[in-house]
Amino acid sequence: MADPVEVIRSSALGTVPHGFLGRRGGVSTGAVSGLNAGFGADDDTENVRENRRLAAEAVLPGASFLTAYQVHSPDVAVVDKAWKHEDRPRADALVTRTPGLLLGILTADCAPVLLADADAGVIGAAHAGWRGAHGGVLEAVVAEMERLGARPENIAASIGPAIAQPSYEVDAPFREKFGEGDEIFFIPGREGRWQFDLEAYVARRLADAGVGRIDPLGLDTYADPERFFSYRLATHNGEPNYGRQISLIGLA
Template sequence: MSEPVDVLTHPALAGAAHGFLGRKGGVSTGVLAGLNVSFSEDDPALTAENRRRAGEAVLPGARLVCCYQVHSPDAVTVTEPWADDARPHADALVTSRPGVLLGILTADCAPVLFHDGKAGVIGAAHAGWKGAFTGVTDNTIAAMEALGAHRADIAAVVGPCIAQKSYEVDEAFERRFLEAADENERFFRAGKPGHAWFDLEGYVAERLRAAGIGTVAMLGEDTYAQEERFYSFRRATHRSEPGYGREISLIGLR
């Protein structure tokens, strides 16, 4: 009997069907063993089955909708589900349509799920450092507002991502953030000469707070450090592994 899909939830999003999924409960094998949802590295049949299992674990019968993620700040409004080969190049999705399951793929980047329970509007964003820095969460909130959401009523939760203790960056990376705002210094901890440790989760959460939404929460799960539970691009790179897989975060309206 296969192990169940691992679904992490948060009470701030309790009004919507949602889940931050890891690698448990899937059919992929080898270095991708588990619930890999990326078609780029795996047998398409295995990935399709993993995506089916993921959707059924969160909102059975819903239509899964994903975008072609490119580390951009762009958010797209979903009015009708599209074919997988017609995915728009973007890194966030919003909708007010029930029965549509928004999906974001990650493997160290921060997935963010949004819900305005009063307006009946949801969102999902892929916030790697580049997308977060250039405003993907801000654009997600704006797209939700265009559907009738109100900032004070939006709850957002930052899901599993690489933690500061696992995320070493060079001084050029740090300088980019400090030049944008002096207060960004708080998201860096000094490391070896010419390097620092970056708090992606904290930075994304602060961007959400600065946008003025009602509730901001973090799961505090480190993808890099939990090999049995999550895929990690950086961990796989450090080990020179041939692939790294992706986990998925999902939200939908019943």
């Protein structure tokens, strides 16, 4: 029998059903052992389905569980009913005001962001790697929530487990992709290298979008392999594949 899954919650999101889940619990084995939620991880399909069921039941039992086909884009899908997995849209954020839906985001170093305006009954979930955050996915998800009745100043957002600055080494061409004022997110590392603070960058983009409360959880996926999956760590270790953790938010 699988160990209980670990559900990490944010005080900023209050009683809105939500959770950031790592690899603890679950039924997968081998390099992706634990609660791997990604079908693209070269894992047994039935294991992934069971892991997703366990995750959903730990956050909002009985809800319809939805994910998107994530492509590191700024695109947002507005959800008003469940869809089949094979019909999922290509998008990197989901937004709804429909009760009974559970929105899921897969990550393995990128930042998962869960958002809610509890008073308006509008929620969102975003996959914010550096490409998505730089491309505007966070501003886009806030804008779509506003169209559904949320007010940015009433939105709370939590940034879940992601690769942290001490673990995120980048080169000069990467740094040059960022604009004036973004220097604060880089500190010098090895010669010709920099350490990038993805979590702080995501928080700044959320603040610039008018989000009223931002809760960065400060959890480093790379530095805690017993608790989280990490694409970069798996690559550095020469592993054939890597697991994906899931972050969930729903409306009861």
